[in-house]
Amino acid sequence: MHPALSVIFLTTLIGVGQGLFLALYTAESYHAVGLLPAQSPQFYAAGALLAVAFLVAGLVASFFHLGHPERAWRAAAKWRTSWLSREVIALPVAMGLMFVYGAVHYMGWDLARLGIETGIPGDLTLLVGALGVVATFGLFLCTAMIYASIKFLQEWASPLTVINYTVLGIASGFTFATLFAALFDTELVNFFGGWAIIATLAALVTRLSSLLRNAHIKYKSSTQTAIGVRHSIISQRSQGFMSGSFNTREFFHGASRLWFRYVKWIFLILVFPVPVVLLGLGITGDSQGALTGAFAAQYTGLLAERWFFFAQANHPQNLYYQTVG
Amino acid sequence: MTQLALVIDLNVCVGCHACVTSCKEWNTSGSAGYLSDDRPYGEDPTGCFFNRVQTFEVGEYPRTETVHFPKSCLHCEDPPCVPVCPTGASYKRPEDGIVLVDYDKCIGCKYCSWACPYGVRELDEHQKVMKKCTLCVDRIYDTGLPEDERKPACVLACPTSARLFGDVHDSDSGVSVAIREEGGYALMPEWGTRPANHYLPRRKTHISIHRDELDRYDNPLKKEGELPKPDISEPSLDDVTSW
Numbered sequence A: 001m002h003p004a005l006s007v008i009f010l011t012t013l014i015g016v017g018q019g020l021f022l023a024l025y026t027a028e029s030y031h032a033v034g035l036l037p038a039q040s041p042q043f044y045a046a047g048a049l050l051a052v053a054f055l056v057a058g059l060v061a062s063f064f065h066l067g068h069p070e071r072a073w074r075a076a077a078k079w080r081t082s083w084l085s086r087e088v089i090a091l092p093v094a095m096g097l098m099f100v101y102g103a104v105h106y107m108g109w110d111l112a113r114l115g116i117e118t119g120i121p122g123d124l125t126l127l128v129g130a131l132g133v134v135a136t137f138g139l140f141l142c143t144a145m146i147y148a149s150i151k152f153l154q155e156w157a158s159p160l161t162v163i164n165y166t167v168l169g170i171a172s173g174f175t176f177a178t179l180f181a182a183l184f185d186t187e188l189v190n191f192f193g194g195w196a197i198i199a200t201l202a203a204l205v206t207r208l209s210s211l212l213r214n215a216h217i218k219y220k221s222s223t224q225t226a227i228g229v230r231h232s233i234i235s236q237r238s239q240g241f242m243s244g245s246f247n248t249r250e251f252f253h254g255a256s257r258l259w260f261r262y263v264k265w266i267f268l269i270l271v272f273p274v275p276v277v278l279l280g281l282g283i284t285g286d287s288q289g290a291l292t293g294a295f296a297a298q299y300t301g302l303l304a305e306r307w308f309f310f311a312q313a314n315h316p317q318n319l320y321y322q323t324v325g
Numbered sequence B: 001m002t003q004l005a006l007v008i009d010l011n012v013c014v015g016c017h018a019c020v021t022s023c024k025e026w027n028t029s030g031s032a033g034y035l036s037d038d039r040p041y042g043e044d045p046t047g048c049f050f051n052r053v054q055t056f057e058v059g060e061y062p063r064t065e066t067v068h069f070p071k072s073c074l075h076c077e078d079p080p081c082v083p084v085c086p087t088g089a090s091y092k093r094p095e096d097g098i099v100l101v102d103y104d105k106c107i108g109c110k111y112c113s114w115a116c117p118y119g120v121r122e123l124d125e126h127q128k129v130m131k132k133c134t135l136c137v138d139r140i141y142d143t144g145l146p147e148d149e150r151k152p153a154c155v156l157a158c159p160t161s162a163r164l165f166g167d168v169h170d171s172d173s174g175v176s177v178a179i180r181e182e183g184g185y186a187l188m189p190e191w192g193t194r195p196a197n198h199y200l201p202r203r204k205t206h207i208s209i210h211r212d213e214l215d216r217y218d219n220p221l222k223k224e225g226e227l228p229k230p231d232i233s234e235p236s237l238d239d240v241t242s243w
C-alpha cells in the first residue's frame, strides 16, 4: 500500500495522546490507592490538555486524507458495519472525555457537587478518567481494526495489528509523559519513565512478532486465482494503459527495495533501543535533554514504523498491475 | 431477486479495448458528471476509468496463449467494499444487485478501494469521489431507448460479443445458461466475495481421430478416384452410385 502522510501522522499522534492520557490516569489511580503522592490539579489539567492537543493534531492531519473533508460528518453514519465510522465516533468521544477530565481536575470538582457523597477524594475525576480509559482503548481498537479487518490485506489481518497499535501508542505516550513530568518537575519521572521502558520493551516483542509473522505469509491470491486460469506460468503482458492510474498510485509504496529495508531498521532502532537508553539516562541523570531526545527519537521512529506498516502490506489488486505493457 | 451482471467470454475477447472506450465515452457524458483525465495528450496521461482490458500470457514460448482480460467491478453478491464505507455512499441496490457509489455522500476516504480485492474502484482525482462501474444504470432502464439498446455501453460496443449481460439469478437467462454450460467461474473465490460477474474460460475444440477412421473400410484396395458411375437404370445404393 502507498503510505499516506496524513494517516501516518493521524495514527501516531493520536497514539501519543492516548498513551499520555493513560499515563495520567495511571498516576492518579496509583495516588488513589496511596502508592504515589498527590499532584497539583494544574499538572493533570495541563497533561489532559496536551493529550487533547495530540488528538486534535491527529484529527487535523486526517482531514488531509479526505477528498471531501467538508462532508466528514457523514462518516459517523455506518458505525454498525464500518470500523472507520466507529473511529470517527470514538475519536471525539475520547477527546471530549479527556478534556472534561482535565477540566474537572482544574476546577477541583468532585461528586459531592452532584449531591453524591462517596467520601473518596477526587471521585469525580476518577470516574470521568475511567470512562476516558474505556474510550481510549476503544479508539485504539477502532483505529487498528480499520486495517486488521480487511482480510485480504494479509499483513494486517491479525490481532497483532491491534496489539501493536495499542502498545506502541502506550509506549510513546508514557515516554512523552516522562518528559512532561520532568518539565513539571514532579517526582513522577521515575514512575512514568519506568513504565515507558516496560511498554517500549513490550512493544518490541509484539512488533517483532508481527514482523516475523509477516515474513512467513502464504498469500492466498495469485495471478492464477486473479484471472482464473489454471497454469503454473502466467505473466502479465499489459495492464491496459501506459501511464499510472489510481490503482498504480494507491497500492504500491513506490520506494526502492533498499530504502524499504532501511526503514525497517531505522524504526527498529529509533522506536526501541534508543528511547530505552535515553529514558534510562534521563531518569538516572535527571536530564531533560535526554528525555526530550527519547521522545523525539521514538516519535520519529514511529513515523517510520507506520510508513513501513503501510508499505509492507501487499494488496491482491497488485496482481493485476504487474506490467505496464 | 435480481442480480444483474456481466459474463465475459475470454474465449472470444480479442483485446480491442472497444468496451473501454465506449464505457469511458458513455460515462464521461452521463448525468453523474465527467470522468476526469489529466494530460490526456501529454507525456504521462492518467485518468479515471470503470473498465480496463489487460493482457496475460499463459505458458512458456513456444507453447503460449494470450489471454485478453477485461476487468471492471464484479458487483459482488457479498461486496466487501460496502460495509466498510463509513458514510453509506457505497451501497448495493436490493432491487437489481448493482453496487453503486452515491457521489454526493462520498467523502473520498478511499477505504472502499482498499477493501476491494480486485482493484476496480478508481478515485476521480478532480471530483475527489470514488468511482466504479455502474453497469450503466443510467441506460439499462431508460425506456427512451429501443429495448435492445438497454444494455451497458461495453456490451453494445463489443465487436465479438464477448460480453453478455443479464440476470444471473434467473436460471433461464442467457448469462445463467452460459455460466452453467460453458464453465463460467468467479475471480478470486478465496475471499468469499461471490462476484456476480463471471468469466467463461478459454475453450479449445479438439477432435480425436482414430486409425480406422483414416482407413476407408469401404475402399479396401485403397484405390482413389472417381467412383464407378453405373447407368441410371441400375439400382441405386449409397456409396456405390453417385447420385
Ligand code: SF4
Pocket (backbone or CB within 6 Å): B072, B073, B074, B075, B076, B079, B080, B081, B082, B099, B115, B116, B117, B118, B119, B120, B121, B132, B193
Ligand atoms: S468488485 Fe470490488 S468494487 Fe465491485 S462489488 Fe466487488 S468488492 Fe465491490
Ligand code: SF4
Pocket (backbone or CB within 6 Å): B084, B085, B086, B087, B088, B089, B090, B101, B105, B106, B107, B108, B109, B110, B111, B112, B113, B129, B130
Ligand atoms: S471513498 Fe467514498 S464510497 Fe469509498 S468508503 Fe470512502 S466515503 Fe465510502
